[in-house]
Amino acid sequence: MSGNRALRRAFRIEDLRALARRRLPRGVFDLFDGGAEDELTLADNRAAFQRVRLRPKVLVDVSRADASTQLLGGPSALPMAIAPTGAVGFGWPHGEVALARAAQAFGIPFALSTSATSSIERIAAAVPGHRLWFQAYILKDRDFTMKLVERARAAGFEGLMITVDLPVGGKRERDFRNDFSIPFRWTPRNLRDFALRPAWVARQFASGLPVMENLIGLSAASTSTQAIASSVGRNYDPSFDWDALRRLRDAWAGKFIVKGIVRGDDAERAARLGCDAIVVSNHGGRQLDGGVATLDAMPEVIDAVGSRASVLVDGGVRRGSDVVKALAMGAAGVLVGRATLYGACAAGEAGAVRALEILSDELLRTMRLCGIRSTAEIGPDLIFRGPLGAQRESSFTG
Numbered sequence: 005m006s007g008n009r010a011l012r013r014a015f016r017i018e019d020l021r022a023l024a025r026r027r028l029p030r031g032v033f034d035l036f037d038g039g040a041e042d043e044l045t046l047a048d049n050r051a052a053f054q055r056v057r058l059r060p061k062v063l064v065d066v067s068r069a070d071a072s073t074q075l076l077g078g079p080s081a082l083p084m085a086i087a088p089t090g091a092v093g094f095g096w097p098h099g100e101v102a103l104a105r106a107a108q109a110f111g112i113p114f115a116l117s118t119s120a121t122s123s124i125e126r127i128a129a130a131v132p133g134h135r136l137w138f139q140a141y142i143l144k145d146r147d148f149t150m151k152l153v154e155r156a157r158a159a160g161f162e163g164l165m166i167t168v169d170l171p172v173g174g175k176r177e178r179d180f181r182n183d184f185s186i187p188f189r190w191t192p193r194n195l196r197d198f199a200l201r202p203a204w205v206a207r208q209f210a211s212g213l214p215v216m217e218n219l220i221g222l223s224a225a226s227t228s229t230q231a232i233a234s235s236v237g238r239n240y241d242p243s244f245d246w247d248a249l250r251r252l253r254d255a256w257a258g259k260f261i262v263k264g265i266v267r268g269d270d271a272e273r274a275a276r277l278g279c280d281a282i283v284v285s286n287h288g289g290r291q292l293d294g295g296v297a298t299l300d301a302m303p304e305v306i307d308a309v310g311s312r313a314s315v316l317v318d319g320g321v322r323r324g325s326d327v328v329k330a331l332a333m334g335a336a337g338v339l340v341g342r343a344t345l346y347g348a349c350a351a352g353e354a355g356a357v358r359a360l361e362i363l364s365d366e367l368l369r370t371m372r373l374c375g376i377r378s379t380a381e382i383g384p385d386l387i388f389r390g391p392l393g394a395q396r397e398s399s400f401t402g
């Protein structure tokens with residue numbers, strides 16, 4: 005099926021995932037799709053959304069509905085932002101540019117990963133004036149980290165996002181099975197994998213193999229995307245702690261976001277430290293397997309933080325109704341990771357745009373079906389707390 009026709013036939017994020025699976029070599033698809041170990045947390049992130057049921061209001065004039073909101077004190081056309089994801093160029097050349105442009109087209113913030121294959125400056129130039137957040141991992145080379153932060157400031161990024169759920173890399177076994185391991189080896193398995201996807205191979209060779217542009221200068225090994233899968237966490241500093249977080253907070257004048265908290269006590273501490281936002285996240289199930297689903301963790305975090313910081317959530321958002329559920333349970337917004345990634349890896353910018361079309365259409369449709377005209381009207385009364393919801397009744401008092 006031709007690129008555009010296949011995209012038009014994609015009605016669900018799941019269809020974009022299927023398209024990505026058909027177009028990417030297996031090892032590359034699994035690098036994006038997979039989680040850690042038994043993928044319990046990966047599955048549970050999704051299941052937590054599926055356990056929630058809504059209580060729609062009827063006979064409301066919903067001839068107009070608007071999903072715009074304020075995220076971190078700035079306007080966003082939808083209550084969502086694109087999550088930072090590394091190595092996207094392995095799926096589509098400079099896939100981060102595709103994602104950033106799609107974010108700009110939809111008027112939502114874009115977060116760029118430290119381990120992106122498009123540099124801070126390349127992204128700033130691709131979407132001038134757009135709301136950008138830089139996601140920093142804390143590298144063992146702290147000076148290099150601070151230089152990255154300074155580059156983000158100089159390039160006009162409004163937010164600094166510190167990811168705290170990766171003191172060491174999660175055990176991502178699909179990567180091991182697919183021979184995405186250290187040192188990267190050209191094995192019969194991955195050669196056969198690549199040979200089965202000639203269009204992908206042609207695109208990759210035409211554009212030059214991806215490198216982790218932000219990390220150029222750190223060390224040759226750490227900029228090779230070929231080594232990223234199994235080298236996750238290798239350059240990161242496992243001694244990074246609250247004091248170091250405070251120093252970063254003090255060094256950054258813009259919006260400060262901490263990503264990867266799932267406990268009330270940690271959230272409380274982050275809020276006390278002056279963080280503007282907390283992202284309830286478990287890295288899309290790619291780090292600690294067996295960790296709590298993010299939607300299940302969110303009420304505890306919201307209770308602990310109160311009005312001191314915004315609470316965003318990510319992990320498992322695949323439907324517009326998931327966004328309504330998250331907001332009804334108190335989130336200020338969601339981040340989407342794989343949803344837009346599947347689109348970008350399958351078809352570049354057009355695919356990322358298709359993912360956002362699907363999500364925004366479903367979101368507005370769900371709002372109207374619930375008798376809701378604006379995000380401000382989305383409240384806890386929308387959540388059904390009968391037998392199906394009983395599981396969360398004890399923790400969710402909103």
Ligand code: FNR
Pocket residue numbers: 035036037049087088089090117118119139167263285286287288289290318319320321339340341342343345
């Ligand atoms: C990620 N995530 C991530 N997070 C981060 O802070 N820095 C990063 O470099 C990456 N890289 C990354 C790569 C890939 C392929 C995935 C799928 C995820 C985690 C990401 O920001 C987000 O937390 C999850 O993707 C959210 O879950 P969903 O939406 O993918 O289910």
